[in-house]
Amino acid sequence: MDSLVRAQTDEHVLRALMRHRRLTRAELATEIGISKPTAGESVRRLTERGLVADTGERTPGGRGRGRVGSYYALTPETGVALAVTIAPAGVTAECLDVYGDTIARAVRRIDRPARPSQVAEALRDAAAEVSAGRPARLAVVGAADPVDRASGRLVHLPDSPFLVGELDPAAILAPLAVVADNDVNWAALAEPGRPRDFAYLYLGEGLGCAIVNDGEVRRGHGGLAGEIAHLLTAGPGGRATPFIEVFGELGLRREGSTAIDVERLLGSDAAVREVIGSAVAGVIAAVVALADPSEVVIGGSWGPGLIDGIRVAAGPMPRQVPLRVASGGGEPVLAGVRAEALDRLRAAVLSVPS
Missing domain, CATH: 3.30.420.40 (ATPase, nucleotide binding domain)
Structure with missing residues (x-):
């Protein structure tokens, strides 16, 4: 039992130093809610293990301000x-x-x-x-x-x-x-304030989808869950077309590659954007039917720029979920x-x- 208590105390000390970078033994005792001798013993053990070291910095101390305290921090060996x-x-x-x-x-x-x-x-x-x-x-x-x-x-x-x-x-x-x-x-997983159940649709040079259920990414048996490129959706003229081939038929692939030409896509006319919006809406309908997300987040280099058209195309979907632009920042x-x-x-x- 004593060894378990010591291990838990050492963990609390390490976590406190991770949060605050440097603390005295007295500050550690206050931060964790333990006695100063207990904090001192933990610092000694962690120092012997090479995880904690005296930084050489001292508190002012003296003249009514109490004893001089030594600051401790995690070592580079962590x-x-x-x-x-x-x-x-x-x-x-x-x-x-x-x-x-x-x-x-x-x-x-x-x-x-x-x-x-x-x-x-x-x-x-x-x-x-x-x-x-x-x-x-x-x-x-x-x-x-x-x-x-x-x-x-x-x-x-x-x-x-x-x-x-x-x-x-x-x-x-x-x-x-x-x-x-x-x-x-x-x-x-980097999406701020993400709900426990949502789909993240990535629309950029490549196409992908992450399914988050009960707060966890669902990867499938072989790690291929969310590979949406070959989902059948509405292509030019309303024909059933694999999602990735829609961009080939619209002339929006990079030369010699299946990668989508983002610059050309974003500069396309209203008719082309309408076809793309319908294709994306078809993919969303499939994702909603199979994964039942609370919302669909649209990310990638061109998806957010077409969000209004995607919302219009998704309007007739039998099962409606909120669509919003990803807010995860630049990277x-x-x-x-x-x-x-x-x-x-x-x-x-x-x-x-x-």
Whole structure:
């Protein structure tokens, strides 16, 4: 029982230092609600384990202000985490400390279409740059491709616009512990004030959908839930057409690729936008019928710009749900990856054996 109490006290001390960065033993006692001797013993144990150290800073003390106090903080040995995104524009890697600060960032551009060997090299180089000389514990990766749940490898599907192939982030970043998932899932998890049940429709160069149910992303048996590119919807002339092929028929693909030409799409005329709005509405109807979300969030590089037309086209849907534009900021995928990386880093620090 005593060992359990000590372990819980040590965890509270670590969490307090994660929140406040530096505290004296007296401040730790007040913050946690324990006695000063108990706080002091915990600091001693954590110092012996290499997780906490005296910063060398002191409180003023003296002349009626009490004893001089020493400030303690987490040591660099608590480690860092990598937050990585793999997208058409390139690979972005950030190094996060246990406080959630980004202490290094690297970007590597990749060609279009992406070659697996080039993406692997960019991933390896960016990660090595940001983690150089730092004790990295883990990496969280967001990729613009489906991710197989069992292996963590990226999956290449027909008409996938980025042609990354079956990249294996865990093997490339070994020996780090690696968690990889589809970029749309991370963007959904970064959505501020998200409800427990919603669908996040990503409409950009690629097409994707995240299904969040009971607060959790539903990935499906193989990690392919939400792959909407081949859903049948209304195409030009009202014909039943796979969603991805609508853009080919409208001449809105990048040359030599199935990637959607966002600039050309946003500059299209009213008739083309009406067709796109109807196609998106058909996809929304399918998502609502199967997943029963409380709302559908529209994100991506062109979806929010067509929200009014999408709402009009979705008006006759038999089951109505609110549609709104995503509010996750300028880098929603990286925001979701960062949050997961920080959570996992802190959990790893708290689980260090005593």
